[in-house]
Amino acid sequence: MPSNRKTTVQRLLAGASAAAALLAAGHAFAGTVALTGGNVVDIDGKTPILNAVVLIEDEKIAAIGPAASIEIPADAEVIALPGKWLIPGLMNMHVHLALNLPGASRVHDESRESIALRMLDNAQKSLQTGVTTIRLTGAQEGIDFTVKKMIDSGAFDGPRIHTAGTSIVPTGGHGSYEINGAAEASRAVREQIKLGATWIKLGISGGISDTHGDIAASPFTDDELRTAIEVAHRNGVQVTGHNGSPIAAEVAIDAGIDAFEHGYYLTPPVLTRMKEEGVWLVPTIVVTQPGAREFYQKIGSPDWYLDRVETAGKTHFKTLQDAIRIGTPIALGSDQYPWEPNSGTTATIREAELYVQAGMTPLEALRAGTIESARMLEVDDEVGALRPGYYADILAVDADPTKDISALRTIGFVMKGGKTIVAADDPAAN
Ligand SMILES: [Zn+2]
Structure with a gap:
């Protein structure tokens, strides 16, 4: 008997394809x-x-x-x-989903597949602990773009991802894409944007984990820095600098940079200039405070690294206190996995608690991890x-x-x- 009614199987198939279509569009349901x-x-x-x-x-x-x-x-x-x-939902603006630090021997020389799986795993754990948007500030081998696409397609749960791709540095600098000269700077920036970067990360000064160079130095030439920032801005992409150096900060602000990460040794005059010119600080205070020691020991960090972290931690906290007092714009970032256990909670939440210890009101700390981060990303009309x-x-x-x-x-x-x-x-x- 002909009928317009679908069989159970047809209905199930239709339901399955509708569900698949919703998944493909990134929807959980309609x-x-x-x-x-x-x-x-x-x-x-x-x-x-x-x-x-x-x-x-x-x-x-x-x-x-x-x-x-x-x-x-x-x-x-x-x-x-x-x-x-x-x-x-919380927003964490300094994340490496496949973090690799001194002592973390298990992740040296790992395969692309291993990096990809670790990134996805850390993305899922981050979301489960309440972090719904992240900014990646230096990833490996372009795998971040794939992870973002998989999450955006609905194939996997994970936070909304904004990524700076691979961080760009002068040869020997703190990061992985080494450039020399303005032409290479423009090429590197354009390549990351072509791959899908919505930020550019420049290693404008050394890092705590570096075994050479002076953290206070400013190794980019003016030409390299200005070109990298100009090319990014011409593409509507913002630029942040890994920075512990007040000298590098002054040069980068002159060149038009949009944000600094960490700011271990930034001084009140620099923080005041940042406020005046709307340059963001992403403190990642959690990485140098005592609660991080357990984490570094867990991954087997060497003593010299723990000592450096402790020393940097004192000026880092002072910088954060100064920034809050001065009114430098602050967006929350942890530099540890957003879900990483720290002081009985996650690195993201501990970061917010440390902002309050450094002088923010609880509302200001909550804003740093929500609407202020959204403002920095220029998506404050849709999240935060x-x-x-x-x-x-x-x-x-x-x-x-x-x-x-x-x-x-x-x-x-x-x-x-x-x-x-x-x-x-x-x-x-x-
Ligand atoms: Zn970092």
Whole structure:
């Protein structure tokens, strides 16, 4: 008997292909989700919305407000988060998904496949611990672009990735793509942008782990630095510098750089110039503070490295205190895996706690790890806050983190782009 009704198999096949199409588009599902019972933190410091409803359609927030003001569609999936505090997904702006440090013998001479798998694993763990956007500040062999594509396609869960590709340095500098002269600088920058880089990372001074050279030196020529930055800017791409040197900082600000990483030895005059010219600081304070010692010992770092870290840590913390006091724009970055255990929490959350110890209010520290990072990436109209039209990158914690930043330690629900990554009743949470 002919019929227009599909067989069970046909329906299943249609369902499967629809699901595959959604996956391919990066969607977890199509439909409305309502988060109920939670209190929504206002990232601008206004009064929170108590007992709120957050309506999510596909990947984005459709409506947000007090429960009485929002009608939940009958077919919506309701996720109850009674008494929880809802905040935007965390953003970590200094990440290497296949970190390789002195002493980490297991990762020397590893294959491309091994790097790729470690990157994917670390991306997934980062998302599960509440980090929904990351900026990669120096990756290996272009594998970051592949990992980003796989996550963007929906094939794998992971944070939104902005990447600087491979970091560009003068020969012998702190990074892996060595250039000499302005022509090679322009080629290197253009190559990274062609591959998909949305940032460029320049090693403008030495690093703590380097075994040669002076960390205070500024080894790029003016010509190399200016050309690299000009080529990036002509392509709409921002430039950051690995930097521990005030001398290198002055030269790079003159050349138009957009951000500095670490800033171990930056001085108040440099930090003041950064404020005036809108140059961002990504502190990565967590890497030089006592909580990191356990990590370095775990990976087998040599004593000379631990000693250097401890020495640098004192001026590094002073720089952070100065930057906060002066008002230098700060975006949160950890330089350790975002999920790396540190002082009983993750490196990302510890980084935020250390900002408060250095002088930020809890709200300022939360902003550094959300909307301020989004501002630095120039995506603050789509992530970094809980507002209609923004991606539904949402975390739930047990208390108000704008009162006590350590509330971030209680992340018990993670959603990215409307897809639940860690469910509220998941015993794996907390
Ligand atoms: Zn780094």
